[in-house]
Amino acid sequence: xxxxxxxxxxxxxxxxxxxxxxxxxxxxxxxxxxxxxxxxxxxxxxxxxxxxxxxxxxxxxxxxxxxxxxxxxxxxxxxxxxxxxxxxxxxxxxxxxxxxxxxxxxxxxxxxxxxxxxxxxxxxxxxxxxxxxxxxxxxxxxxxxxxxxxxxxxxxxxxxxxxxxxxxxxxxxxxxxxxxxxxxxxxxxxxxxxxxxxxxxxxxx
Numbered sequence: 001x002x003x004x005x006x007x008x009x010x011x012x013x014x015x016x017x018x019x020x021x022x023x024x025x026x027x028x029x030x031x032x033x034x035x036x037x038x039x040x041x042x043x044x045x046x047x048x049x050x051x052x053x054x055x056x057x058x059x060x061x062x063x064x065x066x067x068x069x070x071x072x073x074x075x076x077x078x079x080x081x082x083x084x085x086x087x088x089x090x091x092x093x094x095x096x097x098x099x100x101x102x103x104x105x106x107x108x109x110x111x112x113x114x115x116x117x118x119x120x121x122x123x124x125x126x127x128x129x130x131x132x133x134x135x136x137x138x139x140x141x142x143x144x145x146x147x148x149x150x151x152x153x154x155x156x157x158x159x160x161x162x163x164x165x166x167x168x169x170x171x172x173x174x175x176x177x178x179x180x181x182x183x184x185x186x187x188x189x190x191x192x193x194x195x196x197x198x199x200x201x202x203x204x205x
Contacts, residue, residue: 036100036101037098037099037100037101038098038099038101039096039097039098040095040096040097040098040099040134040148040150040163040165041095041096041124041132041134041150043096043124043126043130043132044096045089045092045093045095045096047126047127047128048064048092048095048124048125048126048127049063049064049125049126049127050062050063050064050076050124050125051088051091051122051123051124051125052122052123053091053120053121053122053173054120054121054122054123055119055120055173055174056119056120057174058078058177059077059078060075060077060078060177060180061075061076061077062074062075062076062083062088062180063076070085071083071085071182072085072088072089073085073088075180075181078177079177079181081181081182082181082182083180083181083182084179084180084181084182084183085182087175087179087180088180090172091122091169091172091173094165094166094168094169094172095122095124095134097165097166099148099163099164099165099166100145100163100164100165101162101163102162102163102164110137110149113137113138113147113149113162114137114138114147115135115137115147115149115152118135118136118137119136119137119138119146119169119170119173119174120135120136120169120173120174121133121134121135121136122134122135122136122173132150132151133150133151133152133153134148134149134150135148135149135152136148136165136169136170136173137149139167140164143167144167145164145165145166145167146164146165146166146167146169146170147162147163147164147165148162148163148164148165148169149162149163150163
């Protein structure tokens with residue numbers, strides 16, 4: 001075999017190995033993702049003192065009432081009045097629920113999950129003064145779940161840790177101001193027989 005031919009063979013083998021490690025192994029690394037179901041947060045609904053829900057339309061600030069009797073929640077801004085307990089409880093049920101934790105082994109951009117321009121950012125303050133944050137991104141490929149990031153400033157390593165959460169979060173945060181306000185008795189008599197839209201779904205094990 002000629003020397004030139006041998007050189008070409010070795011070059012071809014070297015190029016093939018380079019393509020394998022950069023393309024094939026690189027793709028496998030990106031796909032090396034695990035999903036486990038777990039609680040989004042380790043607090044209960046009764047532990048929460050206040051909520052701040054920032055959407056693309058407005059920011060809603062809620063504070064727990066210090067009185068034992070209803071209402072449990074008060075709107076602090078953009079208006080200062082009694083909040084609709086049922087609407088707040090609906091969101092709270094989702095916050096204390098579970099999600100599918102996704103742990104990626106590759107450094108990825110938050111823009112891939114819509115977290116750079118989030119659907120909503122929910123800041124949670126507990127009675128013990130601890131704080132938590134949930135950022136809601138875009139829907140997954142079949143629009144059944146939302147990508148979310150829990151406490152993004154608390155990362156144990158350089159890898160991005162994400163969750164897939166119920167898309168009922170979209171219903172819970174994308175509301176008009178009047179929906180957050182307490183329903184008057186007259187209005188309540190008219191709609192008390194109608195169920196709230198979009199009841200929370202349980203993510204399957």
